[in-house]
Amino acid sequence: MIKVRPKRTRQRAAAKAVRRGLSDAAVLEAEVACGHRFKDKALLVTALTHPSAVTAAESLQHANQRLEFLGDRVLNLLIAERLIERRKNETEGDLAPRLNRLVKKGACAEAFRHLGLGVFLLLSDSEVASGGRERESTLGDACEAVIAAIYLDGGLGAARKFVEKAWAPQFTGGPAEMKDPKTLLQEWAQGQGHPLPEYVVTGRSGPDHAPEYEVEVRIAQNGTAAASGPSKRDAERQAAARMLEQLKGTT
Template sequence: MTKRAKVERADLEARLGYRFLDPDLATLALTHLSAQAAGGRSYQRLEFLGDRVLGVVVADRLYRSFPSASEGELSMRLAKLVRRETCAAIAAEWDVGPHALLGVGEARGGGRKKAAILSDLCESLIGAVFVDGGFEAARDLIERAWGERLTADAEPARDAKTALQEWAQGRALAAPRYEEAARSGPAHAPLFVMRVAVSGYEPETGEASSKRAAEQAAAQAFLDRWSTP
């Protein structure tokens, strides 16, 4: 690694508040699929891991911060905090874009500013910190980065399914349709993935330990994506 690269990496680590013990792991967390060499690796596996670690940390924090909240409300808050837009905003605050390793075409196409790539980089860095420093290091990183977002909007969240139905009615659309997209886990602790569809729009999904809560999470994800101006 060149001296300049080391300085740039140190700057990123300072913004993350974490110093990697394994520099190669940090490099992997920044390597997009378009930049991997033949037979090489990209950040995809770390992104997968980081997504799960983020969900656990945020869910735990919400559980402790809102002791009176229902499962449905917690699911809606979780969906908002871990959605693509939020992760992309965090990555932008870390100024990750300039550090991303992209293929020539992706770089020329503005990949360093794409929300999808920034969101992926956010999750891959969380995964890398988890592998490099353990759960506590990853939790500290998430709680620093998400900060007040974790406890913002202390008033109970609105019923997302009702809000989505009203949104659809206001546009003369048929009522939203919900269906089970996937189910996993043991019988005593299942995880449901529910999909919501509204005519003319791409469907959204939400997951939770009950179908009802997963439907609420899916409805909230749909509203977050489509109801904003």
């Protein structure tokens, strides 16, 4: 007689198989970036495993997508809770657009980049080649999955701490500052009749799993600004933000 393992046992075995995709050192670094030490590290690995990277264990693909589903709901609750606590005099009509702005896919991707978690994503070679590690939808989905993983592992309080850390720049910025610095810099250049900003990668250091890019942004007749980050996109954003700060002193 063939014995069939219980469903939970099969899921744990599948999770252990995927964990081979991240070294113990990488898992620890990802935990530090998240600000949460996982009791069940397989949850974190599953959250960081893009469906494209799953081949044999199809249940893991579904597990990742289920985490996204749950993480989206947890995030909406936490952001709504924060808005209610911090903006006591605002009406529902005032709070709704703030909520929508902070839970949209772009905001999740921005939070994921802020923590530098993109380097830990497990993606297929084709997904990487097509720019998946920088794609907003991919990063946003992964962020939601990580929120769910933290919630399941440590409860709502742990998920709240993660959101406070990951969304810190977006919480402190005003509506105009919520725009991507690259977008703001481009709008400024166009408004002044200048050519669009030029971004140049001037250096790269660190191991493949945790690279550090150095980028310089240039605008004709307005000098340059440089910054570094865990991805070219993040370094470009930081460089754009520094250029905007420099321009404030000249206007």
